[in-house]
Amino acid sequence: MATLSRRNFLRGGLAGLGALAAARVAAPLVKVKSASAAGPGKHVVVVGIGGGLRLRESLGMGEGATMPNLFGRSPLVTGFATGVQGGPNLAPEYPARRLVLPPVRATPLHTEGTLVTNLRYADGPPGHLQGHGCLLSGFYNQLENRADAHLPVPTIFELHRQATNAPATDAWYVSQVGGFYRALIASDAPGYGADFAGVYLQPPGAMQPLMPIIASGKRTIDLTPQNPGLPTIRANAAEDAAAQRLTSVLDGNSPRFAREDTTVHLSAADNAAVQQHLASIYSDASYDSFFPDAFGIGIADGNGGVDGTADAQTIFHAERVLAKFKPAVMAVTLLDVDVCHGDFNGYLQAQQLADACVAHLWDFIQSDPELRSSTTMIVLPEHGRHLFFNGNNPDSLQRSGIDHGQGDDGDRNVWMLALGPDVKKNQVIAPANVAQPGRSTNRYETIDAVMTAMSVLGHDGRMRTELEAEGARPGLVMGEVFA
C-alpha cells in the first residue's frame, strides 16, 4: 500500500476546505501561411497561465529567475534585469512556504520551440473569465461574470467536435478554477452549443477525498495498521454497466434536457467513459490517485509528503486525462499566480510552481510515444497585471500586491511559447510588422495564438468564418512558428 494515509488524508481534508472556498482581414505585411502542421491525429494543448502574469517578472526576470524551466536564467526581454539571475527575490521577512520543486531543467524549454516575446492581449478587459474566454475562442470578449454567460462564438471544443463528429472526451477543458468557468465549455453560437461541448473538469473541486468519506456515512475514521484504508467508492464495472443499461431504458422514454439548460449534458457514452475514469480514482484507498507525493510539485507538508497546490492538482489530472483519453483538444487553466492581489512574494513563488507544472506537463507528453509525435502545446498568460502596486501587504523591499483589469501595458504585454514536433526550435521572436485592419500594435496578439493552435487541427478556416460572422476580428496564424 502506498503511504498512509494519514498524510494523504490530511492533505485531502485540507484540499477539501480549499474547495469550499474560473471578412475584415487584409493581407498582413508579415507572411502568414497556412499551418504546415495541420493533419489528422494531431493534438493541441493550450495552457493558460491564468491569474495575471507580467512580462516583467516572467521573461524580464525583474525579480530573479522565477520560471527557469521555461526561460532559463537570462532575461529574454530588455528593460527589467541584466545578466544571469538567481532565484526569486523574496523579501527576507517573508514566511516562505517550503516549495517542492523538481530539479531545474538543464536547458530551458523555450529552446525546444518558438517563443514570441511581445504578444499583446490587445482588447477586452484583462479579467480572468474574459481572458480565458479569449483563449478558448480566439474572441476578445466582455463576458459577464455569471454562471450562465456563454461566449457568442464557438469555443475550440465545439469547433473541433462539430468538424470531426468526435465525442466530448476528445475535447477537454481542465481548469483550476470552478464557478462560472464551467460556462466556457460551450457557447451560444448558432449551430454549436452544448451538443458540441467538451468535458469540463476542475480537479481541485471534482477530485475530492471528502466525497467518499461523506458517502460512507462515517463520522470517525479509525486508521490502524490492521485497517489502514480510507473509505472509498467501490469500483464495480459490471454494476456500472448494468445501471447504465437500465438508465438508457428510462432515458429512451423521456425528453432530452432543454438546450438552454445552464449546464451541459453529455451523451451517455461520454459520461460512461468519464465515470469509469473517475471510478478508478475514487476507488483508490490510498488516496494517491487524488494527488500523489510522487508528482513532486507543491508545498512540503512537514511529514515528507507534498501538498499539491491547485495548479499542481490541475496539471496532475490533466496528465491523467491525456494518458487515458488522448484528446485532440485540451485547454488547461492555471491560476495560482493570482495570489498577487495581496501577496507579491507568493506571486513569485506561484510562478515557480507554474513553471514546474508546465515543464512537467511537457515532459509527460514527451514520455508518451503517441502524444510526443503529434502534440503541439501553446503556453501563454491569459493577461498580465498592472504596472503599479496596489499597496496591499507591502514588504520590506517596497513591493506590495498588484491587481489587474485596468488595461495598461503591464496588463496587456504578454508572451507565447509554442512547442511540438512541427514547431520551429530555438527561436525567440518579436515580430513588429504584423498588419491587419483593426490591429493597432503591428504585433501578434492573444487571438493569434488561439488561431495558430486551431490551425494545427485544421480548424482555423472554420474559426475565422465564425468570428467574422460575429463581426469580430479573427486572429492570424503565426506562420513563423512552424518549421
Place this chain on the structure above:
Amino acid sequence: MKRLLLFTALAALVPAACTETYDYDAATAGDPEGTARPHGKTSSQFVRTAFADLLGRAPDSHTLSVRVNGQEVVSFQVDEERQLVGTLDGLGDSLPLRNLLVAGLLHSDEVTLPEKSAVADPRAFIRGQFTRLLGREPNAYELEAFAAEWAADPAVGPRTLIRAIVGSREYQSQ
C-alpha cells in the same frame, strides 16, 4: 494542525475575490404550455433529493474525526451539502460524479438494502422503486425491460436498480 487548516482556508479565499460565482437560480418558471424540455437539477437540488430518497434525511453539518492508532489527529466540520455541491460542480456534466456518489451512499452504513436473493417478487420491487423515486409506476415496457435484466444479469439487483433510476434523466430533472 488548526493553524494549517486556517492557513488553507484563508488561502482559498484569496483568489475568490475575482473568481467568485454569482448565484444563479436555474429553476425555471415551469412549463405552462407543456412543451418545454426539462432542465436538470442543480447540484444542490440533486444532493438534497438523493439524501432524502436514499438516506431518509437531509444533508447535515457534522464533525469528522480522524484517529490514527486510536489517537485523534484532526477533526473538522464537514458541511455535507456544501462539500458535495463543490465536488459535483467540478465536472461540467456532473452525472458521472452523481452516479459515483449514489453508489457510495448505497454502500454506506446508513442504507440497508435486501439481497437480490431475498427479493421474492422482483416486479413488485421494481414497481415500488419507481413509485418511491419517480413518483409513478413503470410503464409496461419499462417493467418488462427491468424485469428481464433482473432475471438475466447477476449484476442487476436492488442497488443497481436504484442506481439506474437515480441516474436517469427523469430523476435528474427538476
